[in-house]
Amino acid sequence: MALSNIFETPTPGFNFDNTARNAALEGLFNGGNTPKAMKTGTTIAGVVFKDGVVLGADTRATSGEVVADKMCAKIHYISPNIYCCGAGTAADTEKTTDLLSSNLAIYSLNSGRNPRVVMAVNILQDMLYRYHGQIGANLILGGVDCTGNHLYTVGPYGSVNKVPYLSMGSGDLAALGILEDGFKPDLELEPAKELVRAAIKAGIMNDLGSGNNIDICVITKQRVDYIRPYQESQYKDNRKIKYKYRPGMTPFLTEKVVPLKLEVVQESVQKMETA
Amino acid sequence: MEKHCTESRVKGVSTGTTILAAVFDGGVVIGSDSRASMGEEYVSSKTINKVIQVHDRIFCCIAGSLADAQAITKAAKFHLSFHSVQMESPPRVMAAASVLKDLCYKNREELQAGFITAGWDKKNGPQVYVVALGGMLINQLVTIAGSGSTYIYGYIDAKYKPNMTKEECLQFATNALALAMGRDNVSGGVAHLVVVTEKGVEHVVVPGDKLPKFHDE
16 A cells, blocks of 8 residues: 555455454353443534534543543544544543554654544544454544545444534433534534533533533644633532641651661673773 | 444444335436434434445445445445456446455355445446345346335335336435335435436435425325
């Protein structure tokens, strides 16, 4: 292929080796209680507007019933003109987008141009399809390139859809309601940001897995505005006392000093030439 | 997204669908609906493209798992393009159908996608081929597939005539899609129709509200 890409070209045809491996792994756990991966219950949304693309996400990462991270970054950098929101298994979205980003960076250096959004989408689709849904990454890719403003969704099984607006994650239905009602083609910047903000807010209010702050990323031909946070949660906790202990606060009862005796076993001298 | 797909046989996004193709005098009409579903209740997309161009005069409609179908048509596009460079001439419709059949048959255990390939080539003119789930390849004058097709077998059998004109065939295809979308819950959205003749390719999109209405609507 003409493209310089450090993905090693996979063997031609479809490769289903991983399904055999997965079946074997599942057999090791009796009764089908395989360990479940940690998911970011999430609301992410994207809208194409007149001059570019607006992406939005909440910032809560949950681990079971506990909020593991209140300021988690779900909008990932892919290339200067492309950003990606990820829902699903936290580790999978993180690593997939990192992999994509580093490959596109090498491609950019080799070819001297910014990657196109379709290229990012194709690479993601190929990779996720090869793993047949075992990589739990639901991604919204948005970006601006020489062919226009684009928003794509890539599912964990490798299905791709090009859309003008979209939401994903556990809060997707709540956000989708807002988007369906408020979306119009060729919105201006401020109404587009407001629409995405309202959509994520709906997700946060109506879904337990989404919450805390709202991040917004505006991508246009000229620049990218990553506004983090765009809107802070009104429910912030005020800690009453400090939980840090300064050194020396722990009292000790006895002290015993034992010197370590070290003897030289082997000595070698290497002369360095510094001319 | 697991909450959306509960008991579906197809994992991930499926194109529970209605697709059809028919030969008329001088060309073919290929059509599909535009709905993609997850499980049996959630419409994940109202505007999915199921009529995919694999070469200048050859189109392919997809049914089944969206991920599998998109991967297969991508591979098919590449193979056909390479084949036509090697042969220095456009590929035959039969070649496109064979490429799809090969991919479907060799991987029939794991894949869940079916296709209708239709187009025009210089040797045999307009043709329609159906590649079913397991890799069966059959040449027919008119064919329908997808979950919505079961509701229109009677209509197709009664109303299709060989050597129709382009307008008659377009109306026939639009009616068939409208009837299927009216009865099948996982087919819907807009009707995408493509007319392929020796002269070129013409896209017709009929939005849902402009589809023909029948007596009970």
